[in-house]
Amino acid sequence: MIRLNENYSKLKASYLFADIAKRVNAYVAAHPDKPVIRLGIGDVTEPLPPVCVEALHAATDEMANRATFKGYGPEQGYAFLREAIAQHDYAARGCEISADEIFISDGSKCDCGNIQEIFATDVRLAIPDPVYPVYVDTNVMAGRTGANVDGRYQGITYLDCTPANGYVPAIPGVATDLIYLCFPNNPTGAVATREQLAAWVAYAKANKAIILFDSAYEAYIRDPQIPRSIFEIPGAREVAIEFRSFSKTAGFTGTRCAYTVVPKSLMAYDAAGAAHPVHALWNRRHTTKFNGVAYPIQKAAAAIYTPAGKQQTGDLINFYLANAKLIREAMTKLGFTCIGGDNAPYIWVNTGRDSWEFFDLLLNKAQVVCTPGAGFGKCGEGHVRISAFNSRANVETALARIAAALK
Amino acid sequence: MIRLNENYSKLKASYLFADIAKRVNAYVAAHPDKPVIRLGIGDVTEPLPPVCVEALHAATDEMANRATFKGYGPEQGYAFLREAIAQHDYAARGCEISADEIFISDGSKCDCGNIQEIFATDVRLAIPDPVYPVYVDTNVMAGRTGANVDGRYQGITYLDCTPANGYVPAIPGVATDLIYLCFPNNPTGAVATREQLAAWVAYAKANKAIILFDSAYEAYIRDPQIPRSIFEIPGAREVAIEFRSFSKTAGFTGTRCAYTVVPKSLMAYDAAGAAHPVHALWNRRHTTKFNGVAYPIQKAAAAIYTPAGKQQTGDLINFYLANAKLIREAMTKLGFTCIGGDNAPYIWVNTGRDSWEFFDLLLNKAQVVCTPGAGFGKCGEGHVRISAFNSRANVETALARIAAALK
Incomplete structure (x- = not known):
């Protein structure tokens, strides 16, 4: 009889991104007129550098x-x-x-x-x-x-x-x-x-x-x-x-x-x-x-x-880091303690409340998707991760909406 | 103390392709005037199909x-x-x-x-x-x-x-x-x-x-x-x-x-x-x-x-299979029992002698590289694998040389 690797049964099913997708999809279905901006998953958005x-x-x-x-x-x-x-x-x-x-x-x-x-x-x-x-x-x-x-x-x-x-x-x-x-x-x-x-x-x-x-x-x-x-x-x-x-x-x-x-x-x-x-x-x-x-x-x-490749990838990273700076400044201005965003494309926001509750708030009030910190471990509770990977226009719109929602 | 996975120490070092490379390189160094044809490793030689x-x-x-x-x-x-x-x-x-x-x-x-x-x-x-x-x-x-x-x-x-x-x-x-x-x-x-x-x-x-x-x-x-x-x-x-x-x-x-x-x-x-x-x-x-x-x-x-992709990959495989047919026919004509080559790109030749000895013979007398069967397991002893992956000209030259060497 072929037996499975039973260690797999110890795995806690990772519902994080599935849960996020479910909540986002439900929101989009209920509010087709309100476009959602995704600053959740850490995936790049800009094209490959020309040298590549x-x-x-x-x-x-x-x-x-x-x-x-x-x-x-x-x-x-x-x-x-x-x-x-x-x-x-x-x-x-x-x-x-x-x-x-x-x-x-x-x-x-x-x-x-x-x-x-x-x-x-x-x-x-x-x-x-x-x-x-x-x-x-x-x-x-x-x-x-x-x-x-x-x-x-x-x-x-x-x-x-x-x-x-x-x-x-x-x-x-x-x-x-x-x-x-x-x-x-x-x-x-x-x-x-x-x-x-x-x-x-x-x-x-x-x-x-x-x-x-x-x-x-x-x-x-x-x-x-x-x-x-x-x-x-x-x-x-x-x-x-x-x-x-x-x-x-x-x-x-x-x-x-x-x-x-x-x-x-x-x-x-x-x-x-x-x-x-x-x-x-x-x-x-x-x-x-x-x-x-x-x-x-x-x-x-x-x-x-x-040399051209270094220039182009440097420009690409500077672009994302400029997004990150905007996000960190905006969240700090709203009263949150933040780290990251200066030497990394992620901003870690200490929300001072349940991370899923904050996620829901941003989704429902600002139509912005972030990642609840609790999904990354116990110490992530009370935080959310905001990603700098998006267009400048989307980042600016997202930040304006967040500011309005949290006013 | 970080301990290693000691199962790795049970692995019999696979000297097969390293051994082949060593013998081929030694031959080439000693006989720079005699070009070697490689029908050993199972790697394709023809370009990607145009659709790809x-x-x-x-x-x-x-x-x-x-x-x-x-x-x-x-x-x-x-x-x-x-x-x-x-x-x-x-x-x-x-x-x-x-x-x-x-x-x-x-x-x-x-x-x-x-x-x-x-x-x-x-x-x-x-x-x-x-x-x-x-x-x-x-x-x-x-x-x-x-x-x-x-x-x-x-x-x-x-x-x-x-x-x-x-x-x-x-x-x-x-x-x-x-x-x-x-x-x-x-x-x-x-x-x-x-x-x-x-x-x-x-x-x-x-x-x-x-x-x-x-x-x-x-x-x-x-x-x-x-x-x-x-x-x-x-x-x-x-x-x-x-x-x-x-x-x-x-x-x-x-x-x-x-x-x-x-x-x-x-x-x-x-x-x-x-x-x-x-x-x-x-x-x-x-x-x-x-x-x-x-x-x-x-x-x-x-x-x-x-449809074009099917045609092109079909042509590519037919090309290699035509090589395979030539190899099997030539080796059979030389008195060896062979399988493969009709529904596969490999011809398995029952050499009736030590597989490394036959490998050396083909290398030294015909400047053709094959793979000794013993490298694939005990039951591979007494056999060599000849691969159909090469140009038609190389396959034809290799077979002529093998025939001359084994005459």
Whole structure:
């Protein structure tokens, strides 16, 4: 008899975006004359940068010609892209990362979800709250947690992100083995200082732990003092893996390209305490279960690193950050304490009331969709996330409506 | 202390293609004047069909325009592609498969590798030998096997594919839970008859087992009596999952698109014996760890189902099959018993000697690269796989050289 992976039954069904869609659809059906503006889901709205469009066309033409056609590429990605990343995202910022430590993939969601496979099932987890649900759910599926009790899974050390700690979690008082961190943070938009990241690296080193550092939003950092990579912290090559994506950097949410950095000096241990390189483990996993990213997509990603590509993606991010600034200023003016929006495309609004109640208020009174913080974890209660991904006109209209509704 | 998944240490390092590359590179370095023809790895060589090229260009232009830009799509794939598949690959062949039972992905390697996650770690496996290594390795990584002893993992029921059974394995005498089958087969090129597949479906039904049916090469079937889908067999909706790919159908090895069919009537069981739909489990897995295939790639895949697309992919496959026919005829004429090549792009040659020895002979005497059968499993010993993926001129030159070398 074929039996299922019963860990799946522990998963708390994620009703968040389904619930949002249901409420929004009901509102739209009842009020067809009142157009709704969506600042909920974190999806980009502006077209691909011209350099990426040109590269996609050119690579498509290569695929149309026998002499330049590309079949299977290296599972880890083409050297032209891995080398561009090593040079522009790391060497240029003083980080020692070589091209063969970079694994190209079709998304950070996949990488963040798959990485846990190479570790033992009984390692101790530390995961922030509020959080991108993939970190938690993939570990539940793998059997690393107990049941969900009162909104939290047993066996996880939750890293509370609250107004009291500025939404940057404190180092836990207990030893953990696998630590998920995300800066600039989704959903809060918080960033971590060099000192805060150094403390995490020191904690990981002391515990022989590994930090899984999600920096999918690093391109939004405008404060030059804030590290854009965990590898800007001395010693991080011995304790960290980094995930990055072109989704929010270059509008690739529908184009699909990302990468993961696994330093060769990073070790994990067997039961006898012997050290083994994590790079070899991840390489085995990646080459066995993945077959590389489409050649035209990799060419489009590489185009981002040209001078024109840097200019165009910089302009794109500045556009979204200008939206973010408007949102944060408007919400602050209305009396709410906000973080994010300065070095991230998300604004985390402390609403001072039930997050679904605030969601309903914005939907019904202002026809604006946000994301209730409670959907991201217990510490998200009392907050909503507002996304800067929309046109300027929509953002301005949304803010005017919110101001009128909350007057 | 972060501990690794020690199941990875059980993996027998796959030296097959690395070993081949090493021997080929050494030969090329020593004989720069003797050009080598590669009929080893199963990668396509001809350009993308014009309909796919046109669709990629058109979709790229959509991504360049705010009004038609696509961000995140449905993780399961766009309806336009799922519906085209349901209609043309299933309904048109009398199979009852609905669009929402089809999950679009970036490759069958990923799907074949990931599917095992949704089942219990102690289910009993049945896996063919010789075999595409991903079926075995992903189960080793997940801890479903014991050690590798004398070339075989403990805890797997191997399904021997030998000259005696025409390379179509017999139904095992023991009960198993999760059965991997691949027809047309990689590496042997063997196909299964309707009666043979019906026997597997009956076996699975009797044992409450699930068949994982890899039909990545179904487009190469030219014998109208041979089923192209497991779902042509009555009752298969209750016992089977099917994997298909555009890689060999439309030259997508470097473009990356595939799909998996999970019928809603397929069940797996919990420890108490209660039935649960596998569709919901796979949907949860797919949406949690995957973020959809790039929009332009899905548009390119959908173009295959237009009348022009069917004509062009049909021509492409006929071209490779004509190569295959030449190879099989030439090897047969040289006195070897061969299968495959008629309904598959691979010819499985019974060499009557050590497969690496035969590989070396072809490389050194004919400058032709094939794949030694031993690399696919114990039952592959004494065979080599020759691939039909190359230009006509290269295939003809290779066959002339082989004939001269073996005279």
